Amino acid sequence: xxxxxxxxxxxxxxxxxxxxxxxxxxxxxxxxxxxxxxxxxxxxxxxxxxxxxxxxxxxxxxxxxxxxxxxxxxxxxxxxxxxxxxxxxxxxxxxxxxxxxxxxxxxxxxxxxxxxxxxxxxxxxxxxxxxxxxxxxxxxxxxxxxxxxxxxxxxxxxxxxxxxxxxxxxxxxxxxxxxxxxxxxxxxxxxxx
Numbered sequence: 693x694x695x696x697x698x699x700x701x702x703x704x705x706x707x708x709x710x711x712x713x714x715x716x717x718x719x720x721x722x723x724x725x726x727x728x729x730x731x732x733x734x735x736x737x738x739x740x741x742x743x744x745x746x747x748x749x750x751x752x753x754x755x756x757x758x759x760x761x762x763x764x765x766x767x768x769x770x771x772x773x774x775x776x777x778x779x780x781x782x783x784x785x786x787x788x789x790x791x792x793x794x795x796x797x798x799x800x801x802x803x804x805x806x807x808x809x810x811x812x813x814x815x816x817x818x819x820x821x822x823x824x825x826x827x828x829x830x831x832x833x834x835x836x837x838x839x840x841x842x843x844x845x846x847x848x849x850x851x852x853x854x855x856x857x858x859x860x861x862x863x864x865x866x867x868x869x870x871x872x873x874x875x876x877x878x879x880x881x882x883x884x885x
Contacts, residue, residue: 707847711744711752732786758785760874770841774776782852785805788801788802788805789802789871789875792871793871796853796865796867797851797853799867799871800846800847800867800870801847801865802847802871802874803843803846803867803874804844804847804848805847806844806847806874806878807826807829807844807845807847809878810825810829810834810844810878810881810882811825811826812825812831813881813882814828814829814834814881815816826848829841829845829848830844830845831846832845834881835884836875836877836878836880836881837873837875837877838874839866839869839870839874840869840874840877840878843866843869843874844867844874845877846865846866
């Protein structure tokens with residue numbers, strides 16, 4: 693029994709050694725020698741170029757890099773200054789309205805933000821909890837058209853993208869309402885006394 697195991701182990705060791713030698717020779721012929729010849733050839737080419745030409749190329753490359761970094765750095769500073777300008781709520785709402793005209797996700801974000809704004813306004817005006825104001829809006833107990841209530845309710849739910857087939861029109865979404873109608877209704881509800 694142990695002799696059979698010993699024979700199997702020795703046979704496997706011999707096979708591994710033979711494969712290792714073959715791989716070593718293959719790697720040497722296919723990878724190492726060509727790589728060394730390439731490095732040797734590159735060194736020979738560089739040594740054949742006059743040293744003045746190498747220095748001239750180095751100075752020109754350094755000059756180009758310096759000019760690009762100086763001019764590119766000034767443009768980045770201007771962009772960074774424009775990005776550092778503090779933006780207020782009006783800018784954020786304008787950006788959201790612009791995006792909502794193009795993307796369904798942005799319409800959902802707008803519905804979400806309008807729902808929160810309206811709930812906070814109702815809660816502050818009527819001195820009730822924010823949770824109760826949100827429930828009132830979600831249940832439709834506000835004086836607004838049904839499409840607007842559905843739009844605001846969609847903002848209270850989590851976002852679910854619609855999957856459309858190529859030639860089919862997807863099912864109607866509460867987010868597909870006219871945004872001007874929604875804004876008018878929310879403005880009226882916010883300014884109601």
